[in-house]
Amino acid sequence: MTNSGALMRAIKAFPVPRGSVAMWWFGQNGYIMKSPEGTLVSTDLYLSDSCEGLAASLGLDLRRQVPILIPPEDLEVDLYTCTHNHQDHTDPATIEGLRHKDTMMFLGPHPSCDVFRASGVEEGRIQPAWPQCLVEFRDVAVHGTFALPTDDTDLNHMGFVFQFGSRGPRVYVTGDTDYTELLVSAARHKPDLVVTCINGGFNNLSHWEAADIVGKIGPKAAIPCHYDMFADNRVDPRQFAASLKLRAPGVGYQELGYGEPFVFSVD
Numbered sequence: 360m361t362n363s364g365a366l367m368r369a370i371k372a373f374p375v376p377r378g379s380v381a382m383w384w385f386g387q388n389g390y391i392m393k394s395p396e397g398t399l400v401s402t403d404l405y406l407s408d409s410c411e412g413l414a415a416s417l418g419l420d421l422r423r424q425v426p427i428l429i430p431p432e433d434l435e436v437d438l439y440t441c442t443h444n445h446q447d448h449t450d451p452a453t454i455e456g457l458r459h460k461d462t463m464m465f466l467g468p469h470p471s472c473d474v475f476r477a478s479g480v481e482e483g484r485i486q487p488a489w490p491q492c493l494v495e496f497r498d499v500a501v502h503g504t505f506a507l508p509t510d511d512t513d514l515n516h517m518g519f520v521f522q523f524g525s526r527g528p529r530v531y532v533t534g535d536t537d538y539t540e541l542l543v544s545a546a547r548h549k550p551d552l553v554v555t556c557i558n559g560g561f562n563n564l565s566h567w568e569a570a571d572i573v574g575k576i577g578p579k580a581a582i583p584c585h586y587d588m589f590a591d592n593r594v595d596p597r598q599f600a601a602s603l604k605l606r607a608p609g610v611g612y613q614e615l616g617y618g619e620p621f622v623f624s625v626d
């Protein structure tokens with residue numbers, strides 16, 4: 360295990376109070392979330408620099424700007440989820456590098472499942488997901504939500520509402536999505552926390568659109584993401600904080616630091 364394995368060990372040892380979830384951010388849309396019973400759920404972990412290779416053909420600077428805080432070989436989660444099959448969300452290099460993939464379950468829409476398979480995950484560990492699906496895993500329930508594709512390279516985008524414990528916090532992760540009022544349908548799961556893309560680039564929600572959707576859903580707090588990983592896809596998250604004040608007054612703004620625990624409680 361490398362020195363970076365220290366963060367994975369710290370996450371595994373971190374105590375999560377009842378009625379709470381602990382979260383760690385790894386840049387872009389990548390998170391690890393931990394339930395009170397110790398279930399570890401990741402979403403959209405991008406733990407390589409594989410997107411750099413896309414830059415040559417597109418003329419974009421897609422070199423990663425956030426350090427890899429946990430190398431794939433050190434990652435140990437129970438449920439590995441992906442919202443859609445873009446490389447900064449379902450990353451073959453990350454998945455191929457997982458040393459513990461024979462103990463994890465993998466969840467995502469079918470194109471992500473194809474990547475799981477091609478990256479060496481055994482069939483019995485792959486669980487397809489779709490908007491409106493419900494997958495229960497130990498003390499975590501995962502509700503699939505709608506997301507509008509941002510381009511025609513992947514037409515199977517989705518989001519997730521993760522619920523930690525039967526009466527614990529519900530966290531809505533939008534995934535990459537274009538603006539549509541259908542995003543408000545996630546409100547049926549009564550999320551306490553919304554984690555939303557804000558970058559506007561590549562046809563994602565802008566900070567203003569994200570704040571509009573958050574205001575219509577009405578969580579306690581909102582966390583911006585997907586504004587930091589690539590030089591050509593950056594936005595100042597303070598713009599989202601300002602947009603929230605105007606479009607979602609009463610919703611708290613929460614910015615996460617990389618690899619720092621954030622504990623959110625419903626009590």
Ligand SMILES: [Fe+2]
Pocket residue numbers: 445447448535585
């Ligand atoms: Fe993305």
